[in-house]
Every structure is written in C-alpha cells, then in structure tokens.
Amino acid sequence: MSKILIRGAQVLGGEAQDVLIDGETIVATARQGEIDGSGTGLSAEGATVIEAEGQILLPGLVDLHTHLREPGREDSETVLTGTRAAASGGYTAVFAMANTHPVADTAGVVEQVWRLGKESGYCDVQPIGAVTVGLEGKKLAELGAMNDSAAGVTVFSDDGKCVDDAVIMRRALEYVKAFGGVVAQHAQEPRLTEGAQMNEGIVSAELGLGGWPAVAEESIIARDVLLAEHVGSRVHICHLSTAGSVEIVRWAKSRGIDVTAEVTPHHLLLTDELVRSYNPVYKVNPPLRTEKDVLALREALADGTIDIVATDHAPHPHEDKDCEWAAAAMGMVGLETALSVVQQTMVETGLLDWAGVADRMSFAPARIGRATGHGRPVSAGEPANLTLVDPAYRGVVDPAGFASRSRNTPYEGRELPGRVTHTILRGRATVVDGKLA
Amino acid sequence: MMRHLISAADLTRDDAVLILDTAEEMARVADRPIKKLPTLRGRTICNLFFEDSTRTRISFEAAEKRLSADVINFAAKGSSVSKGESLKDTAQTLEAMGVDAVVIRHGASGAPYRLATSGWIDAPVVNAGDGTHQHPTQALLDAFTMRRRLVGRDEGLGKDLNGRRITLVGDVLHSRVARSNVDLLHTLGAEVTLVAPPTLVPVGVETWPCEISYDLDSVLPKSDAVMMLRVQRERMNAAFFPTEREYSRRYGLDGDRMAKMPEHAIVMHPGPMVRGMEITAEVADSDRCTVIEQVANGVSIRMAVLYLLLGGNDSAATAPSTTRTEESK
Numbered sequence: 001m002s003k004i005l006i007r008g009a010q011v012l013g014g015e016a017q018d019v020l021i022d023g024e025t026i027v028a029t030a031r032q033g034e035i036d037g038s039g040t041g042l043s044a045e046g047a048t049v050i051e052a053e054g055q056i057l058l059p060g061l062v063d064l065h066t067h068l069r070e071p072g073r074e075d076s077e078t079v080l081t082g083t084r085a086a087a088s089g090g091y092t093a094v095f096a097m098a099n100t101h102p103v104a105d106t107a108g109v110v111e112q113v114w115r116l117g118k119e120s121g122y123c124d125v126q127p128i129g130a131v132t133v134g135l136e137g138k139k140l141a142e143l144g145a146m147n148d149s150a151a152g153v154t155v156f157s158d159d160g161k162c163v164d165d166a167v168i169m170r171r172a173l174e175y176v177k178a179f180g181g182v183v184a185q186h187a188q189e190p191r192l193t194e195g196a197q198m199n200e201g202i203v204s205a206e207l208g209l210g211g212w213p214a215v216a217e218e219s220i221i222a223r224d225v226l227l228a229e230h231v232g233s234r235v236h237i238c239h240l241s242t243a244g245s246v247e248i249v250r251w252a253k254s255r256g257i258d259v260t261a262e263v264t265p266h267h268l269l270l271t272d273e274l275v276r277s278y279n280p281v282y283k284v285n286p287p288l289r290t291e292k293d294v295l296a297l298r299e300a301l302a303d304g305t306i307d308i309v310a311t312d313h314a315p316h317p318h319e320d321k322d323c324e325w326a327a328a329a330m331g332m333v334g335l336e337t338a339l340s341v342v343q344q345t346m347v348e349t350g351l352l353d354w355a356g357v358a359d360r361m362s363f364a365p366a367r368i369g370r371a372t373g374h375g376r377p378v379s380a381g382e383p384a385n386l387t388l389v390d391p392a393y394r395g396v397v398d399p400a401g402f403a404s405r406s407r408n409t410p411y412e413g414r415e416l417p418g419r420v421t422h423t424i425l426r427g428r429a430t431v432v433d434g435k436l437a
Numbered sequence: 438m439m440r441h442l443i444s445a446a447d448l449t450r451d452d453a454v455l456i457l458d459t460a461e462e463m464a465r466v467a468d469r470p471i472k473k474l475p476t477l478r479g480r481t482i483c484n485l486f487f488e489d490s491t492r493t494r495i496s497f498e499a500a501e502k503r504l505s506a507d508v509i510n511f512a513a514k515g516s517s518v519s520k521g522e523s524l525k526d527t528a529q530t531l532e533a534m535g536v537d538a539v540v541i542r543h544g545a546s547g548a549p550y551r552l553a554t555s556g557w558i559d560a561p562v563v564n565a566g567d568g569t570h571q572h573p574t575q576a577l578l579d580a581f582t583m584r585r586r587l588v589g590r591d592e593g594l595g596k597d598l599n600g601r602r603i604t605l606v607g608d609v610l611h612s613r614v615a616r617s618n619v620d621l622l623h624t625l626g627a628e629v630t631l632v633a634p635p636t637l638v639p640v641g642v643e644t645w646p647c648e649i650s651y652d653l654d655s656v657l658p659k660s661d662a663v664m665m666l667r668v669q670r671e672r673m674n675a676a677f678f679p680t681e682r683e684y685s686r687r688y689g690l691d692g693d694r695m696a697k698m699p700e701h702a703i704v705m706h707p708g709p710m711v712r713g714m715e716i717t718a719e720v721a722d723s724d725r726c727t728v729i730e731q732v733a734n735g736v737s738i739r740m741a742v743l744y745l746l747l748g749g750n751d752s753a754a755t756a757p758s759t760t761r762t763e764e765s766k
Binding site: 197200202204206208209211213277278319323324326327 | 616
C-alpha cells in the first residue's frame with residue numbers, strides 16, 4: 001500500500017499538523033515539519049504529499065441517512081453513483097435507507113446493497129433494514145436476520161413512512177435491544193398529513209397547498225421517546241424540522257431517555273418561503289419550515305440536543321421534478337453540498353467550530369449507527385478515513401458537475417462556501433483536488 | 438397590464454379597475470344582435486382543462502368566440518394526459534402548434550404558475566382555477582358584479598370598491614374563490630370578512646387582509662354583499678363539521694338571515710349552489726341574489742382579460758371603442 005503525507009492541515013480545525021498514512025492506517029501525526037525529514041523516526045519517503053495549509057482535516061464524514069435507490073430505482077441513483085457522490089462530499093461511510101424496490105426488509109436485500117457498496121470502492125455502505133415488512137407498518141421485518149447477515153444491520157427504519165402503529169413501534173424498540181440496534185423513526189402522523197404538500201402556515205394558506213402541521217411530527221416524537229423510555233431502548237429521530245420537535249427531544253434527553261436526533265442541511269438553511277416559487281425542487285419530506293424553526297434547529301445542533309447532521313440525500317430523475325408541484329416527487333440530493341451548507345449555517349455563524357462539525361458529521365453518526373472504523377479520532381493507529389476541506393473556497397453550485405445520477409438540488413446557482421479537496425477511504429484517495437479519483 | 442393572469446394578488450388597483458372598465462365595454466357587446474368583435478381574429482387560444490368544469494370553460498369559450506379567436510378545447514380526460522403525459526409535454530405540444538394563449542384549469546395549486554414561469558411555453562397564461570389556490574377571473578367577475586350593483590353601471594367606471602363591506606361565508610379552507618376574492622377586494626379597497634367554522638379556516642389566515650368571524654348573524658347587518666361559498670359534500674366525512682343540518686343552521690343563508698342584511702345588500706354565490714344547505718331556495722331565487730348576473734358578467738370579464746392580454750394595452754375607455762369602429766368598417 002502507498003503512503004500519503006498530508007502536510008500542514010488543521011486537524012479538526014485546530015493547529016496545523018502533518019499526518020502520515022501508511023496503508024490503511026494513520027501511522028503518525030505531528031507538528032508541521034516533524035514527520036517530513038526529521039525528529040519522529042518515521043520516513044515519509046515515497047509518500048504522496050498533499051499540501052494542505054489552510055485546510056481543515058476531519059475524520060471521514062458519515063451519513064446516517066442516504067437514499068441510494070438501488071435496487072429498483074437505478075434511474076435515480078445506484079450504489080456506485082451514490083457512493084461517488086458521497087465521496088465527493090467528503091463521506092467515507094453512508095447508511096442506505098431501506099425504501100428500495102424490493103424493500104430492504106430481508107437479509108438477502110441488505111446483503112445485496114452491502115455487497116454493491118463493497119464493490120463500489122468509494123464509500124462504505126451500511127444498509128438500513130426496514131422495521132416492517134414492505135414498509136407497511138403491520139408486521140415486523142426479520143430484524144434479527146438482517147443483523148445476523150453479512151451486512152450486520154444495526155439501524156432499522158421505515159423512512160419515507162412513519163411507523164405509526166404504537167404497538168408495532170413498541171415491539172420494534174424492544175426487539176432490537178437484543179442486538180444493540182436502533183430504530184430510526186420518520187416522524188409523521190399519517191392522518192394529520194393526508195394531502196399535505198408543504199409546511200402548514202402562512203405560506204400554505206396563501207398558496208392553497210395542503211398543510212403539513214408541525215404537530216404531525218411532534219406528536220409522534222413525543223410518543224416515541226416515551227415508548228423508548230418505557231421499554232428501555234434507544235430511538236433515533238430522523239430529520240427534525242420544527243422548533244417544537246427540538247423542545248421534545250431536549251426534554252426527553254433531560255429526562256434521561258436514550259434518544260438521538262438528526263437534522264438535514266436543508267432544514268438548517270431553507271424556509272417555506274421558497275415554496276412561493278412552486279418549484280418542486282423545494283418539495284421535501286418533512287417540508288421546509290419557517291425561519292423560527294430553522295434558527296431553533298441550528299441552536300439545537302449547536303448545543304447537542306440534535307446529535308448529527310444527516311443528508312436525507314433523495315435523488316430523483318429530472319422528469320420527477322420538472323412538473324407541477326402536486327405531481328412532483330419529494331426530496332432533494334444532499335451528499336455533495338452538505339458540508340458547505342453546514343459551514344455556512346453553523347461555522348460561519350459561530351455556532352459550531354470544526355471540531356463540532358467533526359462530531360456532528362462523523363463521530364456521532366458513526367457512534368449511533370455503530371459504523372466500525374469510522375468516526376474515529378485523527379490519530380496514530382486509527383483507520384485512515386479522512387476528509388480534507390478548503391474552507392476559504394467560494395463557489396456557485398452547478399449540479400452539472402455532480403457525481404450523483406440525479407440533479408435535484410435546491411442550491412443550483414447559489415453560492416456556498418467550502419470545498420472537499422480530498423477524501424481518503426482506508427488510505428486510498430477517492431477524491432483528489434476536488435475530483436473523483 | 439401584466440403578461441399572464443395567474444393570481445388576483447398580482448393585480449394592482451389600476452390593473453383591476455382597467456379590467457373592470459374594459460369588461461363594462463365588453464358587456465355592451467352582449468347587448469347587440471351580433472355579439473362579436475374582430476379583436477382576436479387569427480389568434481388561437483387553447484382552453485386547457487385538466488379538471489372538470491362546465492361553467493368556467495363555457496364562459497371562457499364564449500368570451501373567446503365573441504372576440505373572434507380560434508378556440509381549441511382540451512379536456513384531460515380521455516386525452517394523452519390520462520396516458521401519463523405530463524403538463525410540460527402538453528404545454529410544449531401546444532407551443533409547437535403555435536397557440537397564442539392558454540387558459541388553464543388544473544386540480545393542482547400552482548400548475549398555471551409553473552406553466553407560465555418554467556419556460557415550457559411562451560404564450561400568455563390565464564389561470565381558470567388551480568387547486569385551492571386562485572381563480573382570478575372569478576374574483577374579477579364578482580368584483581364587477583358588486584361594482585355594478587353597489588356603485589352603478591356607468592357611475593362605477595374608473596371606480597373601485599372603497600369602503601364596501603363584503604362577507605364571504607363557508608368553506609374558505611378549500612376555496613380558491615375565497616383566496617382570490619380576499620386579494621382582489623382588498624386591492625379594490627373593500628373591507629372583507631370571512632365567516633366559517635374554525636375547521637374550514639386555513640391555518641395561517643391571520644396574515645390575510647381581512648377579518649375572521651365564526652358568527653354569521655353578527656356580520657350580516659354590516660355587509661353590503663354576502664357571498665356564499667360552495668361546501669363540498671365529499672368533504673363531509675373528514676370531520677370539518679358534524680352534519681349538514683348543523684352547518685346549515687349556523688352558516689346557511691335563509692330568508693330570516695337575509696332580512697338582517699341592509700336593504701341594498703346583495704347575495705352572491707360562485708355556483709354551483711347547494712340549495713337547502715348553503716342557501717335556501719327563497720334566497721337563491723330572490724332579486725337580491727346575483728348568481729345569474731355573475732354568470733353573464735363572467736363572459737365580459739374574460740373578454741376583457743383576454744383582450745388586454747392579447748389584444749392591446751390601450752385604456753379601457755378607448756380600446757373596445759376602437760374595435761367597434763373596426764367592426765363597423
């Protein structure tokens with residue numbers, strides 16, 4: 001295996017260091033200049049040198065919530081194109097949601113996804129198993145068999161749909177305790193969101209679009225944290241979108257309930273005012289909310305109430321978005337822009353430093369999903385899963401350059417800061433100078 | 438004058454008054470033996486109806502034919518749309534066929550806006566009702582009817598509805614007519630009150646330029662016009678209100694309630710009416726009820742809108758006169 005010397009990068013945004021990688025492992029970190037030539041006894045000879053002054057070195061990012069669409073909707077994304085997009089965005093591991101066709105509700109399907117991830121070589125893919133058969137919310141899927149499979153599934157979710165039956169949710173929470181699993185809930189009370197197309201409020205009233213009330217999310221979260229407490233299990237809440245949800249999670253944590261939560265980059269930046277354009281690129285589940293919600297979500301991510309940023313990368317082909325609002329698919333791609341949005345909304349606002357970003361986008365998601373080898377410190381002896389970011393970069397988002405098969409980004413034409421210059425997966429550069437290797 | 442007519446909220450006071458004044462001129466055409474102007478001769482207008490509608494489609498068609506336009510009627514049922522063709526594909530087909538304007542009715546809120554702004558088609562777009570969003574020509578014909586009745590046919594020219602008190606009653610939540618009317622009537626200076634059970638008032642309504650009341654009886658004596666909205670029977674099971682009977686008792690307009698209105702006040706309805714529930718036959722058939730006038734006025738308004746979008750930007754006072762001159766040549 002080859003050696004890589006990253007010279008002068010600010011590790012987690014701290015002091016400039018040199019980091020030497022040999023094979024799949026970080027073998028040394030030292031003050032700038034010490035590895036390269038003297039003092040450590042380690043030789044950087046033969047190493048590929050990455051000059052990284054002014055850049056931030058982070059542990060490889062981990063996305064707990066990605067839709068790779070394979071099997072079944074390969075016109076939107078495949079494991080290969082999705083993992084290429086992930087690498088471009090600085091990710092070294094992604095958790096692939098179960099709402100594929102067929103649904104990932106058996107050991108066979110999750111092993112297929114896991115194997116495709118292995119073959120892709122750009123990013124580790126950890127499949128998420130469905131909680132219920134066919135995402136129908138009626139009968140538990142073979143949770144244990146999926147955990148026992150080669151994929152070693154640890155996260156279970158019917159994402160895209162809510163496990164709205166309280167008994168099924170309770171049983172799932174109880175059952176996964178046997179193997180340390182976690183249920184990731186898409187909190188959406190179905191009756192309260194029938195016909196819903198956007199956040200319920202001032203804008204929906206004007207536009208005549210079906211309203212998606214905040215309470216539809218909050219009531220399920222409230223129920224589920226209480227269920228988790230009752231059965232002594234852990235629950236993870238997907239894509240929080242309202243200030244009220246934040247308050248419930250904050251209360252649950254203060255009570256000692258084992259709950260974790262995620263927020264998407266787009267819910268940290270965009271509001272329902274954008275829906276006035278009726279441009280389906282802004283149609284997403286849960287919907288874009290108000291400025292008040294956005295500020296509450298940022299605050300909660302900063303203070304740790306919300307544990308992680310997860311992309312909810314949801315690729316769709318052009319024709320599924322180039323239509324009237326009501327007919328459009330919900331979701332937006334996010335892997336390739338996530339870090340930039342987090343830099344803009346959290347770092348440049350002073351709410352998080354880069355160490356905080358490392359926690360919310362690598363350490364914590366790896367911990368929640370039990371992703372072996374990811375979310376580890378940037379120190380000697382650790383797996384060389386790393387991301388290098390140039391925070392001074394400013395660029396206008398052009399989806400034509402995306403590695404994802406789909407282009408449904410809400411950021412087209414918008415200037416965003418930061419750029420992933422290098423992504424390293426177990427010692428191999430998957431992105432070099434901003435381009436896929 | 439704007440390029441498209443998508444929302445009543447897009448109209449300025451001057452735009453709206455221009456349309457009303459132009460419609461007044463157009464209405465004179467209806468009084469003639471030959472109800473036709475040559476204004477849009479050689480222009481092709483497509484009525485693109487993705488949602489069932491009888492009166493609105495016929496009204497537009499009558500308006501278009503009175504302006505001598507060539508008319509294409511497109512109904513989505515039984516068309517390529519039912520085979521899965523998208524709005525974009527349909528629009529581009531019409532563009533390729535060279536239509537000069539598209540009148541669109543669609544079940545999805547925002548569909549006309551997308552059609553007008555997505556570059557799928559260049560022609561002007563007139564919204565003939567989209568989902569629960571807007572129905573601007575309905576609002577214009579309602580305002581036209583109110584101005585005629587409350588201000589006067591000739592006295593109203595150049596005037597708005599400043600200070601008039603208008604009450605809209607019923608299913609505001611699902612009503613594009615209510616949204617359009619609130620926007621336009623406010624622009625025209627009227628004071629608007631919405632009366633409905635709380636379940637049929639949209640969350641977020643507090644920013645609308647109107648008052649909200651749950652008590653019809655208290656509002657009636659202060660109303661110059663009361664517009665009853667259609668309650669969709671199919672929504673009855675969604676628990677918006679307990680029973681038809683209870684709705685009728687609290688929000689229906691009968692003779693006793695009409696008696697509480699000022700003598701000059703009128704009763705309106707965009708149709709189709711649910712007699713016995715929203716409005717009793719006694720009220721619907723009274724002289725104060727303007728339903729039939731509203732239908733007639735709809736043609737004049739739609740003629741005015743199409744004329745102004747396609748025919749020219751002359752002032753209302755002169756434009757149709759010019760066309761009359763042309764006709765007499």
